[in-house]
Amino acid sequence: LRVACCTAKGSPTEELLLDTGLTMPDKLTSVRTYPNPFSSDVTIAFSLSEDSPIQIEVYNLLGQRVYQKGNLIEGGTHTVRLHELANAPAGIYTYFIRAGSEQVSGKMMKSNLEK
Numbered sequence: 001l002r003v004a005c006c007t008a009k010g011s012p013t014e015e016l017l018l019d020t021g022l023t024m025p026d027k028l029t030s031v032r033t034y035p036n037p038f039s040s041d042v043t044i045a046f047s048l049s050e051d052s053p054i055q056i057e058v059y060n061l062l063g064q065r066v067y068q069k070g071n072l073i074e075g076g077t078h079t080v081r082l083h084e085l086a087n088a089p090a091g092i093y094t095y096f097i098r099a100g101s102e103q104v105s106g107k108m109m110k111s112n113l114e115k
Contacts, residue, residue, distance in 0.1 A: 028099040037109035040086045043079050050075045055098040
């Protein structure tokens with residue numbers, strides 16, 4: 001992680017290199033959800049650099065799993081439409097996508113308002 005410190009006018013004064021011990025996934029990339037917030041169903045899009053077993057799970061704020069799917073998926077760009085969340089109550093949901101030993105997570109919000 002590189003952090004650049006700047007003066008008030010935006011000129012760089014120094015650069016600091018931090019070792020966080022974290023690594024970025026290289027097999028599972030470009031994960032996004034849309035629309036977010038959503039009112040009916042939501043789509044999760046992601047890219048895989050190689051064939052991999054994939055596990056997708058979605059949890060509500062109570063920690064209850066509301067969606068789960070697992071498959072062996074070929075490398076490339078993929079979208080998964082979660083029709084199952086259309087009847088879920090409004091609230092914040094956390095998704096987890098696992099590809100082998102890599103995991104990406106994020107949040108999405110369900111609204112009762114139609115667009």
